[in-house]
Structures are given as C-alpha cells and as structure tokens.
Amino acid sequence: MAKEELKLRALVAPTETVIVSAYDGSGKADACTLAFYMVSSHVPPCVTVAINATQKRKTLQSILQSKAFVLGFPGADQVSEADYLGSETGYSADKLKNVGFTVSEACTVHAPIINELRLSLECELVHNVTVGSHMQLTGQVKRILADESILNDKARVLLDKLNPLIYDEEQGQYLTIGKKAGDAFRAGLEMKKAFRAESGGR
Numbered sequence: 707m708a709k710e711e712l713k714l715r716a717l718v719a720p721t722e723t724v725i726v727s728a729y730d731g732s733g734k735a736d737a738c739t740l741a742f743y744m745v746s747s748h749v750p751p752c753v754t755v756a757i758n759a760t761q762k763r764k765t766l767q768s769i770l771q772s773k774a775f776v777l778g779f780p781g782a783d784q785v786s787e788a789d790y791l792g793s794e795t796g797y798s799a800d801k802l803k804n805v806g807f808t809v810s811e812a813c814t815v816h817a818p819i820i821n822e823l824r825l826s827l828e829c830e831l832v833h834n835v836t837v838g839s840h841m842q843l844t845g846q847v848k849r850i851l852a853d854e855s856i857l858n859d860k861a862r863v864l865l866d867k868l869n870p871l872i873y874d875e876e877q878g879q880y881l882t883i884g885k886k887a888g889d890a891f892r893a894g895l896e897m898k899k900a901f902r903a904e905s906g907g908r
C-alpha cells in the first residue's frame with residue numbers, strides 16, 4: 707500500500723472532547739474544552755489532560771492554584787456549548803453563565819461540577835509536567851457522578867446514552883461514536899490461541 711509522509715504534527719484524531727472546570731482564587735468557576743485527554747492509571751484511577759502552558763489559559767491557572775479539577779463529558783446535544791467554552795477565554799467572559807451552565811461544589815475536592823454534564827469525575831491534582839507547549843496534569847479520580855439516564859442496571863456507563871463528542875482535528879469537526887466493531891479482549895482470542903498452539907504454548 708502506498709504511504710505518504712505527512713507534515714509533522716501531533717495527530718489527535720479522534721479523541722473524546724472533555725470540559726475541565728476549576729475555581730480561580732476568587733471562587734469563580736472556570737471551564738474550558740479539551741481534546742488532549744487520556745486515562746492514565748487504573749489503580750488508583752487517574753486521568754491526564756494537557757493544557758497549553760505558553761498561552762496562559764485561565765482554567766490552567768485555576769487548576770494549578772486549587773490543585774483540583776472536575777472533568778466532565780459533554781454530549782452531542784451540547785456541541786455548541788462545548789465549542790464556545792473552547793473558543794473563548796474566562797479572562798474576557800463569564801463563559802459558564804453565557805452558555806447557561808450551572809455549577810455545584812464537588813464533594814471530594816475544591817472544584818466546580820457542571821450540573822448539565824451527564825458524567826463528571828472529581829479529580830485531585832497529583833502530578834504535572836510540561837512537555838513542549840503543553841502542561842500535562844494528572845488528576846486522581848476521587849468521585850464519579852453520573853446521571854441515571856446514562857447507566858445500565860449494573861451502574862456501568864452506556865456510551866450510546868452519554869453520546870460523547872469526538873473531536874476530529876484532521877477535518878476540524880465533531881463526530882459521534884459509531885457502531886460496535888467487536889468484543890474487547892475477545893475479538894483477538896482465536897488468534898492468540900492459534901499462535902500460542904503454533905509456538906508450542908510459549
């Protein structure tokens with residue numbers, strides 16, 4: 707298959723769009739939209755986001771000050787709100803008020819939960835490191851709050867109900883998740899068995 711060498715860049719297609727929120731020094735809730743997000747540990751549960759440190763993002767300053775943040779997941783029905791929170795700075799607008807989002811104090815950390823988001827992770831800042839233009843902030847998840855409407859009877863999140871926003875940087879658009887492609891840790895089992903048998907179980 708013919709390959710083409712692409713212009714050097716950090717490809718982020720696709721990633722889940724999240725909204726991080728934190729209190730500034732005066733107690734005002736800041737929030738901004740991020741695509742640089744990953745799960746970084748199962749035990750203890752941790753997530754890591756990366757925020758541009760060269761451009762003095764207000765939410766970044768608030769996270770560093772308060773040592774806490776809430777990570778929320780907007781749904782596809784909240785695409786305009788998420789896009790606005792990522793296109794305007796809290797230095798020049800009361801962004802949360804403008805989009806009609808309300809906040810409540812998180813239970814485990816000093817950070818604001820955006821009530822309108824259907825899934826929120828309360829996080830304590832446990833580590834930060836700057837790599838290139840961005841500061842990576844790792845938060846230990848202290849509490850998870852989910853709307854009943856997105857849960858199954860085992861309290862597991864139903865992605866089709868959450869309907870998360872996928873950010874496609876290559877095409878400059880938001881997508882929704884697609885159809886199931888296979889069962890995790892099962893789709894490759896036959897291959898695993900076959901190759902193990904071939905190599906004598908090693």
Ligand SMILES: Cc1cc2nc3c(=O)[nH]c(=O)nc-3n(C[C@H](O)[C@H](O)[C@H](O)COP(=O)(O)O)c2cc1C
Binds near residue numbers: 741758759765
């Ligand atoms: C879809 C989307 C994804 C974004 N992802 C990131 C990101 O991962 N890191 C980052 O530093 N900024 C990201 N931004 C930009 C910030 O959200 C934006 O600069 C915001 O205005 C910062 O607001 P603040 O100054 O109130 O914190 C993203 C924006 C959008 C719309």
